[in-house]
Amino acid sequence: MILRTPDFYDEFRCIAGECKDSCCIGWELDIDDETFGLYKNAKGEFGERLRAHMQEGDESTDECNTFVLNGKRCPFLNDKNLCDIYINLGEKSLCEVCTEYPRFAVEYDNVLEKSMALSCEEVGRLLFERTTPVRIVEREIDKNPEYEDVETFYTDELRKARDRELFILSDRTKTMHERLEEYLGYADHIQNLINMEAGRPGGLKKGVDGRFSKKIIKEPSLREARDNFELRMSILSGLEVLDSEWSDTCKELNLHFSNSPTYTEDMKKFLSEPSITEELAIWWEALYNYFTFRYMIKSVYDCEFSMRAKFARLSCDTIRDMALMRWLDTGKFELADMIDVARIYSKEVEHSEDNLDYLADELLFG
Numbered sequence: 001m002i003l004r005t006p007d008f009y010d011e012f013r014c015i016a017g018e019c020k021d022s023c024c025i026g027w028e029l030d031i032d033d034e035t036f037g038l039y040k041n042a043k044g045e046f047g048e049r050l051r052a053h054m055q056e057g058d059e060s061t062d063e064c065n066t067f068v069l070n071g072k073r074c075p076f077l078n079d080k081n082l083c084d085i086y087i088n089l090g091e092k093s094l095c096e097v098c099t100e101y102p103r104f105a106v107e108y109d110n111v112l113e114k115s116m117a118l119s120c121e122e123v124g125r126l127l128f129e130r131t132t133p134v135r136i137v138e139r140e141i142d143k144n145p146e147y148e149d150v151e152t153f154y155t156d157e158l159r160k161a162r163d164r165e166l167f168i169l170s171d172r173t174k175t176m177h178e179r180l181e182e183y184l185g186y187a188d189h190i191q192n193l194i195n196m197e198a199g200r201p202g203g204l205k206k207g208v209d210g211r212f213s214k215k216i217i218k219e220p221s222l223r224e225a226r227d228n229f230e231l232r233m234s235i236l237s238g239l240e241v242l243d244s245e246w247s248d249t250c251k252e253l254n255l256h257f258s259n260s261p262t263y264t265e266d267m268k269k270f271l272s273e274p275s276i277t278e279e280l281a282i283w284w285e286a287l288y289n290y291f292t293f294r295y296m297i298k299s300v301y302d303c304e305f306s307m308r309a310k311f312a313r314l315s316c317d318t319i320r321d322m323a324l325m326r327w328l329d330t331g332k333f334e335l336a337d338m339i340d341v342a343r344i345y346s347k348e349v350e351h352s353e354d355n356l357d358y359l360a361d362e363l364l365f366g
């Protein structure tokens with residue numbers, strides 16, 4: 001197969017005990033059946049300890065195998081924030097989720113695309129510390145496709161279209177505003193071509209490299225900017241809350257910006273703050289790149305290309321609101337803040353299929 005990843009993929013190393021928000025805290029863990037069987041039969045005292053915390057799933061109610069958490073912590077996370085399963089049984093004994101996280105994969109045809117989630121602060125550091133645009137690299141790997149029977153559509157065309165979006169985003173000869181206008185315009189262009197394929201087959205193949213109109217984004221008035229903010233918050237209010245950190249963040253955002261007479265002025269000041277303007281532009285580019293690489297390719301399963309551009313925009317605008325709030329509260333916004341606001345958003349939105357499905361529905365039909 002061909003493996004495609006962002007160029008920083010291989011640099012990732014879990015910082016384990018050094019991590020401020022370990023992935024072993026605050027999340028219920030789904031244990032795959034094979035690993036669950038292994039734990040059931042584990043020998044000795046540690047096997048007893050494993051079994052004391054295991055809870056078997058139930059297919060009829062869609063409940064997964066899991067460990068009963070110790071408060072919010074995985075019961076095998078020790079007081080040095082290291083994993084006792086890893087220590088006692090070795091890396092190969094970890095379940096699929098623990099082995100893979102923060103990596104995620106999308107497979108289509110003979111291609112496996114892998115990247116890593118911003119809910120992990122170390123991934124955030126790799127993404128936001130760099131100053132050069134993220135590149136996608138590929139290599140052959142010795143692996144057979146696992147999901148050959150899943151139906152896909154226009155894979156070559158949509159992969160090319162996604163890659164053109166990444167190219168548009170990385171063009172630093174233009175402002176981020178200009179790039180965004182092209183990014184959204186091109187997404188609509190591709191969606192139109194997909195929608196017309198039934199009546200005019202082959203249009204998408206020709207149109208992927210073709211000309212398109214950018215989407216003009218006018219500077220919003222205070223009222224429009226606040227309406228946009230309210231709309232984002234109203235959409236996000238329908239998410240299933242996974243952690244109180246998210247609900248607290250939403251409460252604070254509403255307190256700060258609902259009816260704020262200075263929202264647009266504050267945002268302008270923040271984005272042009274001399275000490276961070278350059279970094280901010282690079283961070284927004286990296287964020288858009290992240291959401292585009294990770295999600296846009298999924299349109300090969302459902303042909304919803306422009307919805308993923310809207311999702312990237314909703315995500316980046318929300319993270320920008322969170323960033324503005326921090327800057328107003330503390331008078332500064334640094335790399336650590338960028339990593340943190342992206343982590344909070346990612347943890348809430350990207351790790352729940354229900355939340356992702358809900359947002360897709362809102363952006364398509366809301």
Ligand code: SF4
Nearest residue numbers: 014015019023120122
């Ligand atoms: S969040 Fe990332 S760095 Fe932290 S423990 Fe999990 S994988 Fe390691």
